[in-house]
Amino acid sequence: xxxRASNMKTNPSxxxxxxxxxxxxxxxxxxxxLCFTSLYIASQNANATAQAASWQQALGGAxxxxxxxxxxxxxxxxxxxxxxxxSLPNLQPQPGATPAAASGPPASNQYNxxxxxxxxxxxxxxxxxxxxxxxxxxxxxxxxxxxxxxxxPLDSNGNQWYRIRATGTAAAAGPPRVSNQGLDSSLRKIGxxxxxxxxxxxxxxxxxxxxxxxVQGLAQSIWVRGITLKNTISMSGxxxxxxxxxxxxxxxxxxxxxxxxxxxxxxxxxxxxxxxNLNNTYVYGNLAYSGSAVKNTTNVQGTISTPFNxxxxxxxxxxxxxxxxxxxxxxxxxxTTLTGGTQSSPARYKLSQINISGSNVLTLTANSDGTxxxxxxxxxxxxxxxxxxxxxxDPKVHVTYWVDDDISLSGGSYVNRGGVAADLVINGIGxxxxxxxxxxxxxxxxxxPGYNITISxxxxxxxxxxxxTLNLSGGSGLHYxxxxxxxxxxxxxxxxxxxxxxxxxx
Amino acid sequence: MIALRNARQGFTLVEMLxxxxxxxxxxxxxxxxxxxxxxxxxxxxxYSVAEGDQLRVSDYIAxxxxxxxxxxxxxxxxxxxxxxxxxxxxNNDPRWSNAHAVAPSFxxxxxxxxxxxxxxIKYYQSASNFIRxxxxxxxxxxxxxxxxxxxxxxxxxxxxxxxxxxxTFTYLPGPGPVAGTTIYSNTFLRNATARQ
Numbered sequence: 001x002x003x004r005a006s007n008m009k010t011n012p013s014x015x016x017x018x019x020x021x022x023x024x025x026x027x028x029x030x031x032x033x034l035c036f037t038s039l040y041i042a043s044q045n046a047n048a049t050a051q052a053a054s055w056q057q058a059l060g061g062a063x064x065x066x067x068x069x070x071x072x073x074x075x076x077x078x079x080x081x082x083x084x085x086x087s088l089p090n091l092q093p094q095p096g097a098t099p100a101a102a103s104g105p106p107a108s109n110q111y112n113x114x115x116x117x118x119x120x121x122x123x124x125x126x127x128x129x130x131x132x133x134x135x136x137x138x139x140x141x142x143x144x145x146x147x148x149x150x151x152x153p154l155d156s157n158g159n160q161w162y163r164i165r166a167t168g169t170a171a172a173a174g175p176p177r178v179s180n181q182g183l184d185s186s187l188r189k190i191g192x193x194x195x196x197x198x199x200x201x202x203x204x205x206x207x208x209x210x211x212x213x214x215v216q217g218l219a220q221s222i223w224v225r226g227i228t229l230k231n232t233i234s235m236s237g238x239x240x241x242x243x244x245x246x247x248x249x250x251x252x253x254x255x256x257x258x259x260x261x262x263x264x265x266x267x268x269x270x271x272x273x274x275x276x277n278l279n280n281t282y283v284y285g286n287l288a289y290s291g292s293a294v295k296n297t298t299n300v301q302g303t304i305s306t307p308f309n310x311x312x313x314x315x316x317x318x319x320x321x322x323x324x325x326x327x328x329x330x331x332x333x334x335x336t337t338l339t340g341g342t343q344s345s346p347a348r349y350k351l352s353q354i355n356i357s358g359s360n361v362l363t364l365t366a367n368s369d370g371t372x373x374x375x376x377x378x379x380x381x382x383x384x385x386x387x388x389x390x391x392x393x394d395p396k397v398h399v400t401y402w403v404d405d406d407i408s409l410s411g412g413s414y415v416n417r418g419g420v421a422a423d424l425v426i427n428g429i430g431x432x433x434x435x436x437x438x439x440x441x442x443x444x445x446x447x448x449p450g451y452n453i454t455i456s457x458x459x460x461x462x463x464x465x466x467x468x469t470l471n472l473s474g475g476s477g478l479h480y481x482x483x484x485x486x487x488x489x490x491x492x493x494x495x496x497x498x499x500x501x502x503x504x505x506x
Numbered sequence: 507m508i509a510l511r512n513a514r515q516g517f518t519l520v521e522m523l524x525x526x527x528x529x530x531x532x533x534x535x536x537x538x539x540x541x542x543x544x545x546x547x548x549x550x551x552x553y554s555v556a557e558g559d560q561l562r563v564s565d566y567i568a569x570x571x572x573x574x575x576x577x578x579x580x581x582x583x584x585x586x587x588x589x590x591x592x593x594x595x596x597n598n599d600p601r602w603s604n605a606h607a608v609a610p611s612f613x614x615x616x617x618x619x620x621x622x623x624x625x626x627i628k629y630y631q632s633a634s635n636f637i638r639x640x641x642x643x644x645x646x647x648x649x650x651x652x653x654x655x656x657x658x659x660x661x662x663x664x665x666x667x668x669x670x671x672x673x674t675f676t677y678l679p680g681p682g683p684v685a686g687t688t689i690y691s692n693t694f695l696r697n698a699t700a701r702q
Contacts, residue, residue: 027536034540038547045554052561090606150610161618163610181558183647187566197602212592214610214618249663500610500618501696502573502592506602 044180051179054172054207055188057141059503061168062211065145068114069164070215073147074495078102081112088148091198092167105162108149115144140171150214159217161499165210172205189505197506214500222313223445223464225267226285226480230312230449231469232274233294235281239460239477241266242284246420247483256419257441257462257479264301266480269308270294281472285480312449312466315427317402318378325350325378335360338375340367340397346374353381356389366394375399383407390415390438393424400425406432407451413438413459421445421463421481431468436461445484552674559636559648560689563669566638566647570627571665571693579656584630585667591621598625598641629667630654636669650674652686666692 072078081102084095088111095113102112143166150163176192179185189196191206226241227233235241243265244258245251251261266285270276273291278300286302287294290309297304325348329338332354341347356362367373373396382405385391391409393399395418403426413436416424421443428434428448436442437457445463446453453467456474464484472478517525567585571577574587591597593605613619628639636648653670670688 030540034543034547038543041547041551045551045558048554048558052558052565055565152610152612155612155616181555181562184558184562186645187562187569187647212607498696500590502590502620503569504592504607505569506593506600506605 041180043174044177047174047177048179048181048184050173051188051190051205051207052181052184054170054205055190055209057170058168058207058209059211061141061143061170062145062166062209063168065114065143065166065168066164066211066213069145069147069166070496072112072114073105073162073215076104078104078112081114083110083112085110087111088146088150088163088165092144093146105160106148108151111146111148113144113146116142141168143168152214155216161214161216162496164213164215166213167208167210169206169208172207174205176205210504210506212500212502212504213498215496216499218495218497221485222447222466223484225269226265226464226478227268227470228312228464228466229268229270229468229470231270231272232276233268233270233469234275234277234279234471234473235477236279236473237456237475238281239472239475240282240284241268241472241478241480242282243480243482244462245482251482254419257481263482265482266478267302271308271312281477314449315402315429315447317404317429318376320348320350320378324348331381332356332362333360335362337363337365339365340373340375342367343372343374343398346376348376348378350378350380352379353383354379354391355382355384356391357384357386358389359387360389362389362391364391364393364397364399366397370396373397378402378404380404383409385409385413385438392417394418398423400427402427402429403432404429407434407448408437409435409442410437410457413440414442414444415440416443419443422484424463428467434467549675556650556671556674556687559650559671560669560687563636563648564689564691567629567665567667567691568693570629572696574627574695575624575697577661577665577695579658579661582630583655584628585656585665586626586628587665588624588626590619591623591625594621597621598643634672653688661695664692664694666690 072081078101082095082099083102083106084093084099086109092115093111093113106112145164145166147162147164149160152161152163154160172190178192179188179190188207191202191208193201195202195206195208197208226243243263244261245263246255251263252258253261262284264284266283267288268283268285269288271290273289273294275292276289277295278297280296280298282299282301284301287297287300287304288306288308290307293306294304327350329336329349329351331352333356335356338349339347354362364375365373373394375393375397377399379401383401383403384406385408390413392415397418407426407428414424422445424444426444426446426448428446428451431450434446434448434451434453436455436459438459439457440459441462442455442459443462446461446465446467448467451467452469452471453465454471454473455461455476455478456471458475460477460479462479463481465478570587570589573589575589577585577587579585592607593600594608596605608621610618610620626641628637630637630639631651631654632644634650634652635646636651636654637644638647639645648671650672651669652672653668655668657666657668659666668688668690670686672686
C-alpha cells in the first residue's frame with residue numbers, strides 16, 4: 001500500500017512535465033510566427049523600397065543618355081554612334097552585325113543610335129556593357145538612345161531640330177514580387193517576369209523609363225561674354241564686373257540684377273590690351289587678353305589668360321530704302337512720344353538727331369493692346385540727353401538703335417522699364433564716343449566696336465558691351481546678363497537646348 | 507483509508523500558489539512581450555506605408571510637373587498642370603497596348619506640339635485622401651493626408667508644394683507626440699522654361 005501510495009504521488013509529476021513541454025512548444029511557435037511575419041513584412045517593405053529606388057535610377061539612366069545625345073550634337077563627336085536608315089521603331093532598334101558608324105547628325109530618313117547593351121556595338125565599338133554603381137541595392141543600369149529629325153521641317157532660322165528618345169533600365173533588387181505598396185503599381189510599372197513593352201521574359205525584375213526630348217539649335221551669340229573689346233579697358237572707383245541671368249529666378253530677381261544672386265561669368269576680353277588697368281577692382285569672371293599684361297588684376301576672381309584672338313563683327317547701318325520708315329518725324333529735340341509696331345512690322349524712324357535737354361522726355365510707348373512693341377530707330381547724327389532729360393521705353397517694348405555719331409547720355413539717362421537688356425540694342429556705327437554719366441543703371445546691349453565708351457556717374461551697365469575701349473569710373477560697373485548668350489544674331493549653331501521634354505509613361 | 511487519501515492527493519496549497527504565481531508572471535511577460543512586439547511591428551509597418559505614400563506622391567507630382575506645359579493653383583489648393591497629348595489615343599490611361607506616340611510638329615508660334623489639345627492633371631486633397639485626377643477621372647494615390655498646399659510663387663519656372671500626412675501609428679491617445687509628417691516637393695518646369 002505504501003508503494004502504491006508512492007506511485008500515486010509521482011504520476012501527477014509526469015503529467016506536469018508534459019504540460020510544460022506543450023506550453024513551451026506553443027510559446028515558441030507563436031514567437032516564431034511573429035518573427036516570421038515580421039521578417040516577411042520587412043522584406044516586402046525592402047522590396048517596395050528597392051523597386052522605388054530602381055524606378056528613380058532608370059530615369060537617371062535615361063537622362064544620361066539624353067545628355068550623351070546632346071553632347072554629340074554640340075561637339076559633332078559621334079564616337080560609338082551608328083546610323084540606321086529608316087524610320088524610328090517603337091522598340092529598341094536591332095542593327096545588323098556591321099552597322100554604319102555615324103559621322104554626323106542623321107538625315108531626314110535616318111536615325112542615329114547608341115546603346116550600351118547590344119552585342120554588335122560591344123564588338124565593334126567597344127562600348128561598355130552597362131553603367132555600374134556601388135553600394136546597396138541595384139548596381140546595374142543600361143541605356144539606349146536615338147536621334148532623328150522626327151519629320152520636323154527647318155525652323156525660321158533655317159536650323160534643324162532633333163528628337164531624342166532615351167530609355168533607361170535599372171534592375172530592381174529583390175525577388176520578382178509585387179510591391180506591398182499597392183498604389184505603386186500604376187506609377188512604377190515594374191517588370192517582374194516580362195518586359196512590359198517587348199513581352200520578352202526577363203531574368204530579374206527591372207524598372208524602365210523612357211523620355212523624349214526635342215532639342216533646338218541655338219544661335220551662336222556674339223554676347224558670349226560681358227565685355228569684348230578691341231583695345232583697352234580701364235576701371236576705377238570701386239565698381240565691379242559680374243553676371244546674372246535675367247531668365248533664371250535663381251540668378252536674378254524679377255529678371256533684374258540682384259547682388260545677392262551674383263554669378264561669376266562676367267568675362268572680359270580684349271584683342272589688344274594696350275594700357276589696360278583694372279586698378280584692383282573686382283571682376284567676377286575671367287580675363288583674357290592679347291598684348292601687354294593688364295595691370296592690377298589682383299581681384300580678378302576667375303582665370304587670367306593670354307592670348308585672346310577673336311573676330312569682332314563690324315556694325316553697319318540698316319539697308320532701308322525710301323518709304324520704309326515713318327518720315328513724319330525727322331528729329332527729336334523736345335518732349336516726344338513715339339508709337340511702335342509689331343515684330344513683323346516694327347515702327348521705323350530715321351532721325352537726324354536725338355537731342356533732348358532740360359526736363360524733356362522721349363517716350364517709346366507700348367501698344368495699347370498689351371502686345372510686344374517693336375521700334376527700329378536709325379540716328380544719322382548724335383544721340384544726346386542732358387539736364388534732367390531722359391529717354392524711356394515701356395515694358396514689352398523692344399528697341400534697336402543704329403547711331404552714326406557720338407552718344408551722350410546724362411541726367412536721367414535712359415530708362416529701360418522692362419528691365420531686359422535684350423530689349424534695348426544700341427548699335428554704334430563707325431568710330432565715335434559713347435558717354436553715359438547718368439546715375440541710373442543702363443539696361444542695354446551695346447554693340448559699338450568702333451566706339452570709345454565711358455561709363456561714369458555711379459550707374460552701371462546691365463547687359464553686355466562690345467566696344468573699342470571701355471572706361472568704367474566713379475563706381476560704375478557692368479553686370480553681364482547671361483541670358484544674352486542665346487540672343488545673338490549670328491545664325492551659326494552654338495549648341496542645342498531643350499525645346500520640349502516629355503516622359504512616356506506607357 | 508490511508509490508501510484512499512493518498513490516491514486523491516493533489517498539490518498542496520503552497521504548491522498551487524507557487525505554480526499560479528509563476529505561471530502568471532510567465533504568461534504576463536509573454537502577453538506583454540507579444541503586445542510590445544505587435545506594437546513595434548505596427549509602428550514599423552505604419553512608418554513604411556507612410557514613407558511609401560510620401561514617395562509616391564512626390565514622384566507623381568515630379569513626373570507630371572517635369573513634363574508639364576503649364577502649372578497653376580487655385581484658391582482651394584488644387585494644383586493643375588497640363589501636359590501634351592503625346593499619344594494617338596487613351597491619353598487618360600496610356601498603356602503600351604492601347605496608345606502610340608505621335609510625332610512632334612511646330613505650332614503657330616514655332617513651338618513644339620504633339621496631338622491637338624492637352625491633358626489636364628489635377629492634384630488635390632479630398633478628406634484624408636490625396637487625389638490625382640486625369641481629365642476628370644480621379645484616382646487616389648495616397649491616404650491619411652492631413653494637408654496639401656502649393657507655395658505661392660512664379661509657376662512659370664517651378665512648382666513647390668507640401669503635403670502633410672497624419673501619423674498612422676499613435677501609442678498615446680490623440681495625435682501623439684508627432685502631429686504629422688510633411689514632405690516638400692520642388693520641381694522645375696522644364697517645358698515652361700524652354701518656351702521663355
